[in-house]
Amino acid sequence: MTVSDLQIEIARQIVSLASSERWPVGERVSDFALARRLGVSRSPIRSALALLASRGVLAHAPGRGYVLALLPQGNSGIDGIAPPSELEDIHKRLMADRATGAIPMEVSETLLAERYNSTRGTIRKVLLRFAAEGLVQRQRGHGWAFAESLDTDQVEEESYQFRMILECGALRHPGFKVDKDHLASIRAQQAEIMHIPVASVQRDQWFNVNASFHEALAIWSGNRFLVQAVRQQNSLRRITEYAYFERLPYDRIRQVCIEHIAILDALAENDVIFAEALLRRHIEGASRYEVE
Amino acid sequence: MTVSDLQIEIARQIVSLASSERWPVGERVSDFALARRLGVSRSPIRSALALLASRGVLAHAPGRGYVLALLPQGNSGIDGIAPPSELEDIHKRLMADRATGAIPMEVSETLLAERYNSTRGTIRKVLLRFAAEGLVQRQRGHGWAFAESLDTDQVEEESYQFRMILECGALRHPGFKVDKDHLASIRAQQAEIMHIPVASVQRDQWFNVNASFHEALAIWSGNRFLVQAVRQQNSLRRITEYAYFERLPYDRIRQVCIEHIAILDALAENDVIFAEALLRRHIEGASRYEVE
DNA sequence: AATTGGCTTTTATGCAAAAATAAGCCGTCA
DNA sequence: TGACGGCTTATTTTTGCATAAAAGCCAATT
Numbered sequence: 001m002t003v004s005d006l007q008i009e010i011a012r013q014i015v016s017l018a019s020s021e022r023w024p025v026g027e028r029v030s031d032f033a034l035a036r037r038l039g040v041s042r043s044p045i046r047s048a049l050a051l052l053a054s055r056g057v058l059a060h061a062p063g064r065g066y067v068l069a070l071l072p073q074g075n076s077g078i079d080g081i082a083p084p085s086e087l088e089d090i091h092k093r094l095m096a097d098r099a100t101g102a103i104p105m106e107v108s109e110t111l112l113a114e115r116y117n118s119t120r121g122t123i124r125k126v127l128l129r130f131a132a133e134g135l136v137q138r139q140r141g142h143g144w145a146f147a148e149s150l151d152t153d154q155v156e157e158e159s160y161q162f163r164m165i166l167e168c169g170a171l172r173h174p175g176f177k178v179d180k181d182h183l184a185s186i187r188a189q190q191a192e193i194m195h196i197p198v199a200s201v202q203r204d205q206w207f208n209v210n211a212s213f214h215e216a217l218a219i220w221s222g223n224r225f226l227v228q229a230v231r232q233q234n235s236l237r238r239i240t241e242y243a244y245f246e247r248l249p250y251d252r253i254r255q256v257c258i259e260h261i262a263i264l265d266a267l268a269e270n271d272v273i274f275a276e277a278l279l280r281r282h283i284e285g286a287s288r289y290e291v292e
Numbered sequence: 293m294t295v296s297d298l299q300i301e302i303a304r305q306i307v308s309l310a311s312s313e314r315w316p317v318g319e320r321v322s323d324f325a326l327a328r329r330l331g332v333s334r335s336p337i338r339s340a341l342a343l344l345a346s347r348g349v350l351a352h353a354p355g356r357g358y359v360l361a362l363l364p365q366g367n368s369g370i371d372g373i374a375p376p377s378e379l380e381d382i383h384k385r386l387m388a389d390r391a392t393g394a395i396p397m398e399v400s401e402t403l404l405a406e407r408y409n410s411t412r413g414t415i416r417k418v419l420l421r422f423a424a425e426g427l428v429q430r431q432r433g434h435g436w437a438f439a440e441s442l443d444t445d446q447v448e449e450e451s452y453q454f455r456m457i458l459e460c461g462a463l464r465h466p467g468f469k470v471d472k473d474h475l476a477s478i479r480a481q482q483a484e485i486m487h488i489p490v491a492s493v494q495r496d497q498w499f500n501v502n503a504s505f506h507e508a509l510a511i512w513s514g515n516r517f518l519v520q521a522v523r524q525q526n527s528l529r530r531i532t533e534y535a536y537f538e539r540l541p542y543d544r545i546r547q548v549c550i551e552h553i554a555i556l557d558a559l560a561e562n563d564v565i566f567a568e569a570l571l572r573r574h575i576e577g578a579s580r581y582e583v584e
Numbered sequence: 585a586a587t588t589g590g591c592t593t594t595t596a597t598g599c600a601a602a603a604a605t606a607a608g609c610c611g612t613c614a
Numbered sequence: 615t616g617a618c619g620g621c622t623t624a625t626t627t628t629t630g631c632a633t634a635a636a637a638g639c640c641a642a643t644t
Contacts, residue, residue, distance in 0.1 A: 004605070006432060032617065040433040041607040063613065065618060110596060121627060128430060131423065134520050138420060140298060141332040141635060142596055147516065161465060162517035169457030225454035229521055296634065324588065333636045357589060400625060413598060433606055434625055
C-alpha cells in the first residue's frame with residue numbers, strides 16, 4: 001500500500017502534537033477528534049494512524065481504536081518514524097536552491113521535475129504552495145517566475161518590518177481585548193520552554209510556541225485579516241526557522257521567552273502602551289539576531 | 293484553427309495598447325517588440341496578430357509584416373473583435389457568484405467545471421488566479437476555500453481597520469520613498485476621473501484607479517508584504533464593489549478623488565505626517581460610507 | 585550592419601480517461 | 615451516547631498523448 005504525502009504529513013503532525021502536548025502512553029487517539037482538529041476528513045487520519053501503528057508508535061486495540069504506545073524520542077525521532085514527505089523535502093530544497101542561486105529566477109515545471117527526480121504533479125503542488133506564500137508566480141505562456149530577488153536577508157528584514165506593523169497595529173486595534181484563559185495558556189507554554197533542558201526543546205515545539213504567541217496578539221485584536229496575515233508570516237518563517245534552529249543558542253531561546261512573558265504580563269495588567277514598547281524591542285532584537 | 297486563451301488575451305491587449313497610445317492607422321506592428329513588451333514569446337503574438345488581421349483590425353502586407361488598418365471604436369469595440377477569453381469570463385462570473393453567495397465558501401473543481409460548462413483545467417487556472425489574489429486557498433485533502441468575503445458589516449469594518457494599519461504603516465516604513473513619475477501618473481488618473489462625465493465612469497475603470505492609488509502607497513514603502521496585503525484587500529473589495537457601484541453617487545467619487553489628490557500632493561512635498569493624517573480621515577470617511 | 589519577418593525545430597504545457605484517495609454515511613460495539 | 619470500523623460516493627491525482635509556446639535559423643528589408 002502506498003502512502004500519500006498528505007498521510008505522511010498528518011502522521012508527522014500527530015507525533016508532533018503528541019510530543020508537544022505530552023500525551024501519556026496509553027492515551028486513546030481518536031481519529032474523529034484529529035480529523036476535526038487538523039481540518040481533513042477521517043480517511044487520511046486513519047491511514048496515518050495505521051502507518052504509525054506499523055511503526056510501533058501506536059498500538060491498535062481492535063474495537064477500541066488506537067492508543068499511544070511509545071513516543072519517538074530525540075531530534076531524529078520523528079524523521080526515523082516517518083521521513084518528511086516528498087512535498088516537504090522538495091519545498092525545502094527548492095527554497096535553499098533558490099536562495100543560493102542554484103536555480104534561475106524563471107523555471108519550468110519539467111526542469112524542476114528532472115532536477116529533483118520527481119513528477120510534474122508534485123512539482124506543481126510545491127509551486128502552488130510557494131505561490132500561496134507569494135514567493136513565486138505563474139507567468140503567461142510558460143514557466144514560473146520567482147519573486148524578484150529572493151535575496152534572503154532583504155526578505156527577512158521586510159518580514160520583520162511587516163510583523164512590527166501588524167502586531168503593533170493589533171495592540172492598538174479598537175476593541176483589542178485579551179482573553180485571560182488564552183493568555184494564561186500561552187504564558188504557561190513559554191514558561192515551560194524556559195524550564196526544560198536545552199536538548200529536549202524540539203524544533204517544532206519551539207516553533208509552535210513561538211508562533212502561537214504572535215498569533216494570539218492578532219487574535220485578541222478581533223480582526224480576522226490581522227490573524228490571517230500573522231499566520232501567513234508564521235508559515236513563511238517556519239521555513240527559515242528550520243534552517244537556523246540548530247545554530248540557535250539556548251540563551252537566545254530563554255531570552256525570547258522572557259520577553260514574551262514580559263509582554264504577556266504587561267497585557268494582563270492592561271498596560272497596552274508598555275506592551276507595545278516591549279514588543280517593538282522584541283521584534284527589533286529578533287531582527288538583529290536574524291532569527292527569533 | 294483553434295484560438296487559445298492566451299492568444300485572445302494578447303489580441304485584446306494589443307488593441308487596448310493601440311487605443312490607449314493612439315497608434316496612427318498604417319503604423320507597423322512588430323511582433324518582436326510586442327513579445328518583449330508583453331513578456332511572452334513571438335509565437336502567441338503572431339497568432340494574435342493573425343486573429344486581428346482576420347477581423348480587419350490589422351492588414352497583412354506579405355514581406356512587410358502587419359500594419360494597423362482600423363482601430364475598433366467605442367467601448368464595445370474590443371468585445372466585438374475578440375470577446376473575452378473563457379478564463380476572463382469565468383473569472384468574472386465566479387467573482388459575481390461568490391459576492392452574491394450563489395456558490396458556497398468551499399468548492400470543488402468539478403462542481404465549478406459543471407456549473408460553468410467548462411473543463412477542470414480551465415477552472416484550475418481561474419482558481420490559480422484567484423489564489424494569487426489571495427481570494428481562495430487550496431485546502432489539504434479536497435477542495436478550495438474562499439477567503440472571507442466582505443459581505444457583512446463586521447468584516448467590512450475589519451477590512452477598513454486593516455487597511456488603515458497597512459497603509460499608515462507603509463507611510464511610516466523606514467525607507468519609504470515616493471517615486472515622482474509614478475506619483476504623477478497616479479495623480480493624473482485621479483484628475484481624469486474627476487473631469488469626465490459621470491455616465492462614462494466605468495466600474496472597472498473606477499475600481500482600477502482607486503486600487504492603484506492605495507497600492508502605490510504600499511509600493512513606495514518598498515515592503516513586498518505590505519504590497520501583497522494591500523493587493524489582497526483590493527481584490528477582496530473588488531467583489532463587493534461589483535454590488536455597490538450602481539449606488540455610488542457621483543459626488544462621492546469626486547470627493548474620493550479630491551482626497552486622494554490631497555494625499556498625493558502632501559507626499560510630493562514630503563509632508564508624510566500630514567499625508568498620514570489625511571489618509572486616516574480618508575479611510576475613516578470611506579468606512580462611514582460603507583463603500584469607497 | 586542591424587533588425588525584422590517567416591519558417592522550422594524543440595520543449596513545455598494542457599487535456600482526457602483511468603487509478604488512487606479523501607469525504608461522508610451508517611451499523612455496531614463499548 | 616459516543617466513537618470505531620467498514621463501506622460507498624465523490625474528488626483528485628496520475629499518465630500518456632495532442633497541442634501550444636519558445637527558441638533558433640536564415641533571408642529580406644531599412
